[in-house]
């Protein structure tokens with residue numbers, strides 16, 4: 529069958545994460561002469577903690593009730609159910625002290641889909657999009673898919689010599705310079721970040737916002753890991769569209785309450801952006817999933833009332849902090865490579881002192897331990913790898929073993 533030129537090009541440039549995950553498939557592991565049950569993976573970009581019991585009960589309630597199940601089988605409005613948009617605004621205000629209103633919320637299938645539709649709603653195919661380096665590896669492909677020939681410009685946020693994130697002052701200066709030279713239509717970044725688990729500082733984000741506001745550019749923060757900050761919450765987490773009309777937040781149901789497969793996400797933005805997204809979403813998914821919205825609304829209402837939402841989020845955060853600490857301790861003890869201290873999220877970045885892709889392949893073949901090569905996240909990570917502790921959060925004792933194995937191999 530004849531395929532489109534776009535997809536042929538995309539197939540010829542597969543995502544480096546998918547490539548390495550394929551290499552670590554059961555079949556390939558056996559072909560390498562390794563036991564697949566002995567593989568230790570630090571590759572997974574997902575969370576391993578359990579969803580709140582109360583949320584699960586809400587699904588049981590829907591499925592166990594003939595009429596509710598019938599309603600769940602109907603279409604939702606394109607923007608999402610009114611009560612779900614209101615509940616999400618309430619949750620945002622409750623958790624972060626912002627002032628989001630129902631009309632600032634559109635619910636979608638996932639943050640991945642919403643990001644795609646945002647590109648379509650905000651930019652043209654001759655525009656420039658600013659990403660950080662490193663950043664979430666899916667963005668460049670998503671930009672290509674949605675905007676074809678749009679240009680991507682990268683702000684280097686990691687100093688790959690010192691293996692430290694640059695400070696707010698340096699980042700702000702370099703951002704202003706790059707902005708001036710490239711005049712992007714959108715500035716997009718996650719905070720906490722994937723792959724680095726760094727949380728960008730107030731002064732830097734305020735600089736980005738002010739420049740974006742003055743030039744009518746969208747500052748889009750991907751908040752996939754917003755509830756997973758280990759230290760103090762930055763003040764921009766409470767910004768609302770009424771005060772900051774050029775700021776857009778993309779939210780995911782995937783990470784905070786282990787909903788990766790129960791696909792749901794939302795965008796918080798000014799009403800004109802929500803209207804544009806409604807039009808874009810009519811063409812992409814028509815409407816978001818009804819059952820997930822119904823369960824979420826009911827959970828949000830009850831879990832705010834009885835205080836269990838904040839308790840759940842606090843407990844979850846503590847568990848990831850413990851997993852992050854165990855990961856850093858094991859890296860320091862066994863490998864001694866430069867690494868970043870996670871400020872939230874699921875990851876750290878380690879500098880391996882050789883081409884990261886070669887290192888990952890070599891280590892996998894010889895030890896059965898899987899890391900993700902850094903180059904897919906940006907050129908600053910050519911000599912780095914991403915390590916995820918997310919999937920092991922409920923089995924922290926397993927974290928150490930992989931590093932011990934790698935150290936033994938490297939010593940040889």
Ligand SMILES: Cc1ncc(COP(=O)(O)O)c(C=O)c1O
Pocket residue numbers: 573638639640641664718721722750752779780781782788792793
């Ligand atoms: C920064 C970031 N954004 C978005 C996503 C995808 O989120 P969703 O499951 O809502 O599509 C991920 C998943 O790893 C991510 O790390």
